[in-house]
Amino acid sequence: MSELSAHRPAESSAPLHELIRDRWSPRVLDPKAEITDDQLRALFEAARWAASWGNTQPARYLVGRRGDETFERIYATLTRGNKSWAGAAGALVLGIAVTRNEDGEPMPYAEYGLGLATQNLVLQAVAEGLVTHQMAGFSPDAAKAVFELPEGMEPLVAIAIGHFGDGEGVDRSLIDRDTKPRQRKPLAELVFGSAWGTPAL
Template sequence: MKPADTSVPLHPLLAERWSPRGLDPDVELTDKQFTALFEAARWAPSWGNTQPARYIAGRRGDETFTRIHETLSRGNHGWAANAAALAIGVAQLVNDEGETMPYGEYGLGLASENLVLQAVSEGLVAHQMAGFDREAARTAFAVPDGFEPLVAIAVGGQGPIENLPEKLQEKESAPRLRKSLSEIVFSGSWGSPTF
């Protein structure tokens, strides 16, 4: 585990959340765990309660998992095969009347973070990925117009990093770093740190 180095204590779900690539190929999700991921996503807040988040999801060994896995970039394809589940997060960007839905991407982001935190609460880990072929996903799953595949997510149990290529082992072992609060929170005027 690599808990976050924070200026004040955070809830363990937040402090312990990180995105490992070293996944245990023997970990499987129960039906309850798998359902809970998407139940957590379903209850995320959204602009005007528009609920723009959709997911395509499969568990290791099923056809949906295999098809999602095939859309992953070369850099994600190897390690993500050990995930217990893979999902593609899709944002609704146009409503049923053909109007642009504001904040669809934001809503998908909120729902996906709920999913990730639910995984952490179950003793699992999750890794969100931009490295997948959106158009391949759209085609493979017949995603309709007005919806945009935006993120792939691997969920599973944390495993040893020794099975990863050396470059990924270095990334897994590296300390978790974030910008300081003084760089991201301002008061009075832009660039004037709050903390």
């Protein structure tokens, strides 16, 4: 599987820090490689130190390692397509936003806070030599039920964490997805200046 490579740097119009340049979301994972306690701790410490509105820290996580009960319960909430590859992850994580405070009032920017924390987590994973794949393809209702989540806890993302695999025994469609060119819209379509639609850069 020589076409597969864990190193697929982003092509950018300006130099990027290697953690950003090298982050991508593979599906071909090593089903035998394990994640250490130190690596997991580093990922969640990175998440803990993310910015949040008023330092409210709305991000919460459930984590299971391959073979344990929590992993299997998270795996059971995934869509069929994600189940086809995510079982090879070293760990599965559910990212949960605390959407109400202790008084039952709405927590401003909770989803944004979870997003910031999770981005810290995935970038720390790059630093640890790991790969991650964030998934919208799971059932929040099933997650709430199986983990008996309290009111105001909203599961928003599932995350597979592991080591890049060699592709042996992996479905060809997954290899094709992990080898196709990485693409993003140009800055001219994203960043505007004097008027909406007028490129700033």
